[in-house]
Amino acid sequence: MKILGISGSLRQGSWNSALLRMAGGVLAAGHEMTVAEIGDLPLINTDLELEGRFPAPVERLRAEILAADALLLATPEYNASIPAPLKNAIDWASRPSNTLAGKPVMIMGASPGVLGTARAQYPLRQTLGVLNVQLMGQPEVFIAGAGQKFTDGQLTDAPTREFVSAALATFMTFAARVKIGE
Numbered sequence: 369m370k371i372l373g374i375s376g377s378l379r380q381g382s383w384n385s386a387l388l389r390m391a392g393g394v395l396a397a398g399h400e401m402t403v404a405e406i407g408d409l410p411l412i413n414t415d416l417e418l419e420g421r422f423p424a425p426v427e428r429l430r431a432e433i434l435a436a437d438a439l440l441l442a443t444p445e446y447n448a449s450i451p452a453p454l455k456n457a458i459d460w461a462s463r464p465s466n467t468l469a470g471k472p473v474m475i476m477g478a479s480p481g482v483l484g485t486a487r488a489q490y491p492l493r494q495t496l497g498v499l500n501v502q503l504m505g506q507p508e509v510f511i512a513g514a515g516q517k518f519t520d521g522q523l524t525d526a527p528t529r530e531f532v533s534a535a536l537a538t539f540m541t542f543a544a545r546v547k548i549g550e
């Protein structure tokens with residue numbers, strides 16, 4: 369299974385990017401993850417679509433999504449919603465033809481507060497729902513109190529690592545079922 373990881377944070381020391389790296393490191397044999405670059409995407413502007421072509425970074429992201437069997441999103445919460453870099457990437461990916469349609473998707477998120485990015489993940493679920501992705505319902509991965517769970521750019525909290533690993537294993541089964549049903 370080829371998994372494309374997308375972090376909603378562009379920050380060097382991002383907890384959410386660290387979460388993705390951790391997930392990539394515990395995938396079972398036969399699965400591999402690459403992480404998409406979204407920091408160089410222009411802000412969504414359909415004037416930039418010329419003769420059916422998107423700007424080069426957008427074409428790259430769209431091709432990566434099309435080539436992926438499944439998507440793993442790790443998102444921060446910005447002002448109680450989806451961070452702009454992630455929403456921008458999704459908006460570009462959704463332009464006709466919608467590259468996200470039918471893709472199995474799992475969402476995770478880490479934040480310092482008690483809600484663990486829930487207020488970002490629910491609007492994200494709403495957006496992905498209208499884009500016809502195959503969104504895994506459960507388990508939901510809300511990592512609260514991230515300041516105590518990450519050390520030196522790594523997810524170090526053992527129970528959280530176990531929970532994320534188990535959620536990923538469930539997602540791999542979910543994604544394989546979607547693939548068989550295609």
Ligand SMILES: Cc1cc2nc3c(=O)[nH]c(=O)nc-3n(C[C@H](O)[C@H](O)[C@H](O)COP(=O)(O)O)c2cc1C
Nearest residue numbers: 377379382383384385444445446447448479480481
């Ligand atoms: C513009 C902005 C808005 C934020 N709003 C929230 C918020 O609503 N809820 C929250 O828990 N954290 C909020 N934060 C703090 C982030 O959770 C924190 O910066 C976290 O480290 C972001 O994830 P990252 O480590 O992956 O970059 C906000 C941060 C920024 C930059």
